[in-house]
Amino acid sequence: MTLNPIGAVLLIPVIAAMLLAALPGYRLTARINVIATLATFLVALSLFFGRPSQTPFFHVDDLNNVFIVLTTFVGFTTSVFSASYIGHELEIGRLTPTFLRFYHAMYQVLMFAMNLALVANNIGLMWVAIELATLTTVLMVGIYRTHEALEAAWKYFILGSVGIALALFGTILIYMAGRPVIGEGADAMVWTILVARAGEFDPALLNLAFVFLLLGYGTKVGLAPLHAWLPDAHSEGPTPISAVLSGLLLNVALYALLRFKMLLAANPAALAPGPLMVTMGLISLVFAAFMLYRRRDIKRMFAYSSIEHMGIITFAFGMGGALANFAGLLHMTMHSLTKSAIFFAVGHVAQVKGTQRIADMGGLTETHPVLGWGLVLGVVAIAGLPPLGIFTSEFLVVTSTFARSPFLALILVFGLLVGFAALFQRLNTIAFGEPRGKHGDTHASYIPMFAHLALVLAAGIYLPPPLVGWFQNVAKVLG
């Protein structure tokens, strides 16, 4: 088990979590955090070269392989970022050492939970993992103990638990659907077996199950109208957590949704999940695009932009077809890299400006050129401008959609444009114009941010063939 990379990916965070819970001292713990995540990342990288055989509980295939590596990578960079960020927080006393300890431990638990959700082959296990991740983030969102933070955490908690319940019901239904075909016992919850036999399942049960799963996991994905927790959670938690939330947790939840979409795709009699996902995707996109306009808190704004992009991705998968699915997968990857990079920038911006109010920021490219231009680059990327990766995926989504159903494409384009205008309206006030607000200083670590952006840029110009190969395989299975 320990030789198995999967085992390592799961064990390292657990051990690290225990260690960090026990050890005092900022420098040391921060270092351990970074090292642990780095180790996890390196192990995960090894998955590219050899995949362990699948067990009833764990498996690695084309779909989750990429996402495991992505998750561990972003986890690693975020830990680097958080080392500098949390240091600053300690200095200004927003965070006490005890909470720091708690924070680091929770961070590792979160990593563990997400990796578990990704490698899980058992849908029950996946459910447990995702809920664990949710609860951890709830605790971390509330970590500042300000009224707003608690309130955000509470909201997240309540809505999250309802989501949990719905998702569980869906999972049970899947089991019920699988049981007559596969027989009682754990096998009926093993995804690989399920997907292999899905053709014989009872379509009505599958449909019902999917509805519940869509709402249950959709709450985690932050699709409108289930999104309510997301902006508050992002704006109130520590920025590294916002980065992980937007960059990873949403992805993981969406990943779970995809797994079940595959089940339905494998069953011809079941209703096509496409229309549901398309509708929810478009609603989220357009809604979030309009919500961007009135935002005055920088982190909230980018939280809404996350909703927007989740909408785009869900839409893409809903449209289905080789191109759209490929685009969706690409978009998931690009978005998690870009959005976490943006949050790295935003975190430091909020620190140097001492506020999250957009009104109190201005002329950032003047006062803090590196940070400012980093943010500009990030927004340029997230807005889907070339030559960065998101342009590619949006290109594929829009073109492939318009040829098939022009009307939907028009709505999509409308949403994109509205969101675009809003993003840049804000960016112009933050990054350009006369410098506003106080400009303090921070020992920022720019490496993570620029590493992400560099990756996104590279992907925009050149996509490595193996990655493309995997994505195309998955795209086929996704139907």
Next chain:
Amino acid sequence: MTAAIVLVCALLLLLLAVGAVALARSPLANALVYGATLVLALICLGAGIAHLLGGAAPESVALPLGLPWIGAHFRIDALSAFFIVVIDLGVAAASLFAVGYGHHEEAPARVLPFYPAFVAAMNLVVLADDAFTFLLSWEFMSLSSWALVMAHHHVPENVRAGQVYLVMASFGTLALLLAFGLLAGPDGGYTFAEIRNSHPAPALTALVLCLALTGAGSKAGLLPLHVWLPLAHPAAPSHVSALMSGVMTKVAVYGFVRVVFDLIGEPAWWWSMVVLALAGVTCAMGVLYALMQHDLKRLLAYHTVENIGIIFIGLGLALAFKAYGMAWAAALALTAGLLHVFNHSLFKSLLFFGAGAVLSATNERDMEHLGGLIHRMPQTAFAFLVGCAAISALPPLNGFVSEWLTFQAILISPQLPSWGLRFLVPAVGALLALSAALAAACFVKAFGVTFLGRARGAAASAAHETDRFSLTAMFVFATLCLVAGILPGLFIDALAPVVQSLLGDRMPVQTGVAWLSIVPIAESRSSYNGLLVFLFMVISGMLAATAIHRLASDKLRRGPAWDCGYPDASPLTQYSAGSFAQPIRRVFGTVVFRARETVAMPPPGDPRPARLRVALHDPIWDALYVPVTHAVTFAAERLNHLQFLTIRQFLSLVFAALVILLLVLALWP
């Protein structure tokens, strides 16, 4: 070979951009970056000219970039080659100009890195041979130019300009995205080769045309999508303004030509109606807007709108003739359009250089504070004058030639079978004539108020002649304007392969014609000889001068201005830009811009000055853009309430979603 050369240059330019980030602070950066750009542009220019004149066959390059299963395709044919020439000629001059002008830049770090990137992007657009690469370069071009517009971001208008520009740009890109989506089909045949071979249904191609017109038009500045142009072009540093106005709009024209003439096959007759109507209106409105401006650079930007209109008239006519299989006429119209592309890129860049020189000498863009600069900066004044004459379509300069050809194309229109076109085209012709006359009026104003008369402000009276690099750039282009004006035959023949490749026919060979004159169709029908007219004028002018000086007197005495005997008044009594345009404003403005003049005349004995206030309304902005913005803000306001629901209410949203989905399931057949 050519494609490879240009690609390598583009790559080097991108590297240069990266490098510029590093050394932007150093004093050498300016000369280095612009020098390098100049050299690379010249290389591309050479390659382009060689390919165009050598009549080389189209060549393709495919790189394993972009979409992996497609790759990045690049192809250079006559059309691309021609636009490479246009682009890199403009770039070369702009870079040369900037070697000197760049020293006045207060924020070089915000200009130097983006300038080469912008240039590279423009070159890549015309080379691209698949939808993805095309749009990527296209949008990258917008992005880099946006960064340049934002260079002087301390001025609030510039930030707003950047905002409008980028939004309009991405609007255009999305339109093109949709167009290519249609052409490529659901399973993504994105390469142009595939698109050429796929023959979509007429309805689809019509839709594609509209989308292409929207997409390319919004970048070129076709009404009513021009709004960003007069904001963004002046905001950028002048050499960039020159590129944006003189070259980038041409890249947009390229996009339109590529899609409509090359990719989507046979046009339907009514397409040209759409294009021509839009183009005619663009023409007239553009120049009317320009007449109302006091800001020199904005005035020039609006004239870009006008000239884009002229170009699109040519293209529209070509479409019409092509639709009815009159290839020879189509060739004439298209040649006229493309020739105007070239000419406009010459004199518009030249004029923006002049404006830049004035700006750097006086820090003043508002003409009302300028004047008398011809005394302070005579060479700039001369070059600018040539530009003004050229853009006002005065023989024997180049602007006239392309407009003359356009008129010739218009005069063929009666042979079109369609009644709609027969009636539309003369009307468009009238609009064209009107805008030509108004353009002349406008440039009398521009030159007269800026350079002639007496200085209206301290800045103007303290101005100095600009540096020699800028002057060289200006004079090179001024000369080119003259050459292209007196030897148009050469340029028309150079354009022949382009037209041939797109329409399968070309204008008659011009170089053979006696006395180097040009004959669009037949000598009996019409002909023009710029060279001869030029020589006539020179000779007769000289004759008159010498004769008078010999036979009559050549005595001259300086004295105070006569001015009907009024004592010499202050420079403020001169005609200003506003007062010069007043008659035209009263004729056209009262209708188009709802121009209202209110005079506040103090009662007798009151020493306060009387005030004349002029109120103008931009009809298009008011009719189109204000409502849209209002709608968006309204919707945002409304939806924003969803931000403040209670947890219970959010839960009820979830609940509602669940119930609805279950209902869907229940009702599912």
Next chain:
Amino acid sequence: MALIADFAVQGAQMLVVLLLAPLLTGVVRKTKARLLRRRGPSVVQPYRDLVRLMRKEVVLAETASWLFRVIPYLVFAATWVAASLVPTFRAGLLFSWSADLIAIIALLGSARFFLALAGLDVGTSFGGIGSSREVMIASLAEPAMIMIVFTLALVVGSTQLSTMAGFLLSPAVGLRVSLGLALIALIMVAIAENARIPVDNPATHLELTMVHEAMVLEYSGRHLALIELSASLKLLLYVSLIACLFVPWGLSAPGTGFAAVAVGALAYAGKLVGGGILLALFETSIAKMRVFRVPEFLGAALMLGLLATLLLFVSRSL
């Protein structure tokens, strides 16, 4: 040999227009005076004026730039070239194809362009009035002129003056409404372009009513002479334009012998005198209009031109 002859004829044409121009002005002035029961100056008075002006020294405003001194020559050159390209007594001259009707209009346009600049150069208020009104008038007159060209070109299928004249001589033309409209429009434009009553008054020096005169207010001596000369050249040009387009009879076709040329010359002289007298009659029988009525006047011309073009299709389609 033939080439030399052609050169000779072309040169003759250029000289003829140059020499006849002041005479035409003289004729018009004389006739007007007669009609007003004045004796008036003799028809050769314009020549005398020109010579006198040539001799005088130039008084140049201190604020004038080099451009101000170049412009008279430019204007003169442009107008002269334009005038010498319009067939007067003989069609199809050597260089007649070097510029068609559109180009001729454009040449006059350049002359006006520079003259307007001259008005602004010295930096006085009157110059400004002059040029701003001039360009306003031109901005309407030119499109009207172009529309007239359209009409003719669509009838003839050419913008080449000689070809036009040749075609209009032929019976193929018949009587057309459009041509009539075009003629009226052309006359209106000609009046405006030449700053005649009712658009402008060449004789006035009442500041607020003058347009053309205000523009050239600062000129004196030889410069003024050149400008006056160009003005009368322009008048001549328009008269001969109308003549060759609408009363082309007597115009000697290319390649015909001396006799034909002689006939042509006589006919041309007749047309000039006739034109001058008609102009004078018209001018004396009408009052000058306010500056801001001019746009309506010219707008009417433009509409007529457009109408002529459109009617053409109708009449053709019949």
Next chain:
Amino acid sequence: MHGITFDVAHMLAGSLVLVSFLQLYQDRLYALLNIYALHALVLALSVAWQAYVQQAPHLYVTAAIALLFKAIIIPVALHRIIVRLGIHREIEKVVGVGPAMLLGMGLVALAMVVMLRVTMEADPLAREDLAFALSVVLLGLLMMVTRRNAVGQVVGFMSLENGLVLAATGAKGMPLVVEISIAFSILIAFIVIGIFLFRIRERFDTVDLQALDRFRGERP
């Protein structure tokens, strides 16, 4: 499987739905808590019966949890909270009892329709159970959104969760049932503690709104 076991299971599940309706009907907190206890009791019974029917001893654990934790501890704890925080005993409803009932009926009908589309292959017990479970879940949700007080909503959530347990136990041979029920009990415990910690007297909302207002004034 023979009739009687089926009927018993059927009866128990059905009565669970009935109890949910009773909850909807209540408008006094204490009464509500008692009804909830009853709800939990019925759940315990049906789980126990399932354990017996399926010969799945581990389900007895779940039953025990349901009995001890949900039927006794939680109601008591909530009782004390109500006393300690001086929450007043009236339950403010968003919609009146009548409409709530009608809605409930509609939901149950919906649940039935949706579930009965399931083909006969799936064994009837499962189908019936699921139908009832789904109705319980929906009713619980309905309760959460129609009750204004925190306690009322918590009760709603808990009955929703009971529905889940019912479904899970009904699914024959489903692994992890016990773990899941435990996990959920912990979740509920968290919520209850949360209510106590954050002094949420009337409704969840009190933590949020005024806060949100100050909260970088995003109100228009």
